[in-house]
Amino acid sequence: MTSRPAGRLRVIRVPSASPTSTLAGAVADGLGRRDKRLPCRFFYDEAGSRLFEAICKLPEYYPTRTEEAILRQHASDIVAAAGSGVALSEFGSGSSRKTRIIIEALLERQERLVYAPIDISLEFLEKSARGLVNRYRRLWLTAIGGEYNDAIPHLPKHAGPRLILFLGGNIGNLDRDEAVGFLGRVGRDMAPSDRLLVGFDLLKPVDVIVSAYNDAAGVTAAFNKNLLARINRELGGKFDLDSFEHHAPFVEEFSRVEMRLVSRRDQIVRIAALGRTFAFSKGEPIHTENCHKYSVDGFKAVASAAELDVRESWTDERRSFGLAMLARRGRDTCRLKRPRPTFKATGRTNRRTLIADG
Numbered sequence: 052m053t054s055r056p057a058g059r060l061r062v063i064r065v066p067s068a069s070p071t072s073t074l075a076g077a078v079a080d081g082l083g084r085r086d087k088r089l090p091c092r093f094f095y096d097e098a099g100s101r102l103f104e105a106i107c108k109l110p111e112y113y114p115t116r117t118e119e120a121i122l123r124q125h126a127s128d129i130v131a132a133a134g135s136g137v138a139l140s141e142f143g144s145g146s147s148r149k150t151r152i153i154i155e156a157l158l159e160r161q162e163r164l165v166y167a168p169i170d171i172s173l174e175f176l177e178k179s180a181r182g183l184v185n186r187y188r189r190l191w192l193t194a195i196g197g198e199y200n201d202a203i204p205h206l207p208k209h210a211g212p213r214l215i216l217f218l219g220g221n222i223g224n225l226d227r228d229e230a231v232g233f234l235g236r237v238g239r240d241m242a243p244s245d246r247l248l249v250g251f252d253l254l255k256p257v258d259v260i261v262s263a264y265n266d267a268a269g270v271t272a273a274f275n276k277n278l279l280a281r282i283n284r285e286l287g288g289k290f291d292l293d294s295f296e297h298h299a300p301f302v303e304e305f306s307r308v309e310m311r312l313v314s315r316r317d318q319i320v321r322i323a324a325l326g327r328t329f330a331f332s333k334g335e336p337i338h339t340e341n342c343h344k345y346s347v348d349g350f351k352a353v354a355s356a357a358e359l360d361v362r363e364s365w366t367d368e369r370r371s372f373g374l375a376m377l378a379r380r381g382r383d384t385c386r387l388k389r390p391r392p393t394f395k396a397t398g399r400t401n402r403r404t405l406i407a408d409g
C-alpha cells in the first residue's frame with residue numbers, strides 16, 4: 052500500500068492478492084475456459100472510464116440521469132437520514148459527478164467533510180479527486196485505488212456516523228451471491244450508526260433496458276470492445292476489433308442484460324505477454340458483464356441476506372431506479388415477523404417511498 056500526501060488529498064493504492072486481479076491473470080483464466088469470460092472491472096482503464104462517462108450522457112442510458120434526479124430532489128432528506136457530523140465514502144466513485152450533490156448537501160450541514168472515493172481506475176480517480184479538492188475548500192479526501200472487496204478494510208474510520216455510497220446501479224454488475232457477499236462484508240465493517248446508500252436499477256419494459264445497452268451511436272459497443280483494445284495495448288494482444296461484435300440481450304431467466312463480444316469468424320488470437328494463443332469459433336461469445344435489474348422485493352431480499360435493513364428509500368416518478376438507505380441489522384431493528392414490503396406514496400406525487408420497511 053502506498054500513500055502520497057498532498058495537502059487535503061491523499062491517494063492510497065490497495066493491492067489485491069488474487070491471481071486474477073491483474074489483467075494478465077484474468078485474461079489467461081477467462082479466455083482459457085470453455086465458456087470464455089472477462090471480468091467487467093477491466094473495462095475501466097482511462098479510455099474505458101471516458102467511454103463510460105460518454106455512456107452516462109447517452110439518450111438511451113437512463114440510469115445515470117434518473118439516479119441524479121432522485122439525488123437532487125432528495126439530497127437534504129438523504130443526508131439528514133445519515134445523521135450529523137458525517138464522513139463520506141464511496142465504492143465505484145468514477146468521476147464523482149453525482150456525489151457532488153451529496154457533498155454539497157453535507158457541507159450545508161457541517162463545517163468540513165472527509166470523503167474517501169474508491170475506484171479501480173487509479174488515474175481517473177486521482178484526476179477527479181484533484182478536481183474535488185480544488186472545488187470544495189472544506190473537503191479532505193483520501194482516494195483509494197483498488198477493488199471493492201480489497202478496499203473495505205481501508206475505509207477510513209470516523210468518530211461519528213459514516214455514509215457509504217454504492218451508487219450508479221453498480222450492484223447490478225454483481226451476481227446475487229457476490230452482491231450479498233459484498234454488502235455483507237461492508238455491513239460487518241459498519242458501526243450501528245453508519246449508513247450505506249445503494250442505487251439499483253429497477254425492472255422495466257425490456258425494450259427500454261435493451262436500448263440502454265445497445266445505443267444507436269455505438270458507444271456501449273466501443274466500451275465493450277475496449278476490453279480487447281486494452282488487451283492489445285497492455286498485453287501485446289492481436290485482437291482485430293472488427294472481428295468481434297457487441298451483443299447485449301436481456302436474459303429474462305436472470306433478470307439481467309448480458310454483455311458479450313461475439314466472434315464473427317473462426318480465428319486464433321495471440322497474446323504476446325501470455326505467450327499463448329486462443330481459438331475462437333464463429334459465433335462464440337466472450338461474456339464480459341452482467342447488469343442485473345431488480346424488483347423491489349428482490350433488492351430487499353439481497354439486503355436482508357446481507358443482514359442489512361432498509362431504513363429509507365427513494366425512487367422517481369416512473370419507478371425506474373431506486374435508492375435505499377441501509378443500516379446494519381441490530382438488535383433494535385431485528386424483528387421476527389416482518390410485514391411484506393409494499394410501495395407507498397408519501398403524499399406529494401413526485402416524492403415516493405419505494406420500500407416500506409414494516
Ligand code: AVI
Pocket residue numbers: 106114219220221222223224263264271340341342
Ligand atoms: C457501471 N454499471 C452500473 C453499468 C451498468 O449499467 O451496468 C456499466 C455499463 N455497461 C454497459 N453500459 C453501462
